[in-house]
Amino acid sequence: MATFDGREAVTVPAGADYLSDPIPFPVQPLERIAVTVHLPKAPSRQTSHPGSRTTSWLLPGRHLAADLIAAQPVVHWYQLAGVDVPAAPKSAAIVILGDSITDGYGVGPDRDERWPDILAERLQVDPRTRRVSVLNHGIGGNRLLRDELGPNALARFDRDVLSQAGVRHLIVLIGVNDLGTLTRDGPVPPEAHRQLVAEMIGGYRQIVARARAKGIRVIGGTILPFAGAAVYSPTALHEADRQALNAFIRSPGAFDAVIDFDAVMRDPLRPDRLRPDLDSGDHLHPSIAGYRAMARAVPLSLFRR
Structure with missing residues (x-):
């Protein structure tokens, strides 16, 4: 689970980026990863990448990735701006x-x-x-x-x-x-x-x-x-x-x-x-x-x- 300054939730100031705490999660080059985000209240203006050409899955309520069987697909990318990965020297x-x-x-x-x-x-x-x-x-x-x-x-x-x-x-x-x-x-x-x-x-x-x-x-x-x-x-x-x-x-x-x-x-x-x-x-x-x-x-x- 991602945390922010040790907390499970964060309020991101308008127009700002907010880094999570580091997560011990090894990944391989070109590997796909999934990130689940819970929003207690939908924002009035959505932060998204409409041309992401990548499927997100939407489901009301709070769920883990394993519980998303009934989720609705949408070809958009929401909230997440990027994933930083600690890399080897000379990367x-x-x-x-x-x-x-x-x-x-x-x-x-x-x-x-x-x-x-x-x-x-x-x-x-x-x-x-x-x-x-x-x-x-x-x-x-x-x-x-x-x-x-x-x-x-x-x-x-x-x-x-x-x-x-x-x-x-x-x-x-x-x-x-x-x-x-x-x-x-x-x-x-x-x-x-x-x-x-x-x-x-x-x-x-x-x-x-x-x-x-x-x-x-x-x-x-x-x-x-x-x-x-x-x-x-x-x-x-x-x-x-x-x-x-x-x-x-x-x-x-x-x-x-x-x-x-x-x-x-x-x-x-x-x-x-x-x-x-x-x-x-x-x-x-x-x-x-x-x-x-x-x-x-x-x-x-x-x-x-």
Whole structure:
């Protein structure tokens, strides 16, 4: 049973995180664990991860995990923000800061087929990277500079990156929603496109500088093609914006390393679009095969330091 300062119950202040006391509970790499939480009174606003793609089980009353036979499933993640695990010396964590492509849009419940999941499996296979873990901090709809679904990446940077235990590497793959939402209410002049690109480059530089100041190695991920995505109806101007941002991401010194997802995922015949065999069908999110291709595109040598 988890306790908090030796007590079985805790009231978490609004907007705060609260650590439990350590629990002597050994776990293996990639092992699933279940955590049971009892709420005497449902909060007026729920803390949850709607895109968790993981099943929770709800049942009125106070029960142990073994008593949840009649519980109702819901594909949401409630209350729990994370699990810290004491690790062996020289262990490290990779935080992946991203949007729905990292969050795993299109992955079925409880299937763990997001590209960070597959990357974690690859790391465990290689003896030289078995002490490296993956923290998936993708939020569907998230943007670099503006709030959308969840606070913008700069606003959540301290909580989701700097405060994570053992983080030594950061992969940044975010920006497609910034580009797409620019024209959500209608076309804008070319000057607005250029301004957004400049502001986003400034946002990337902020992330890199703040991470480097804490000794975290920052890896930039190029933005995937999204021409044909009905949710954004991108034009040639959007593609020019994406190309400008990817040119910055690839430029020497902008990041400590680069994963060129664009090069792997684009259609050679129509490079502003996802490869048909890697496209989920909405021309924005990869298919399961696409997520596997993204995970394979990550050089494990980046984490053997």
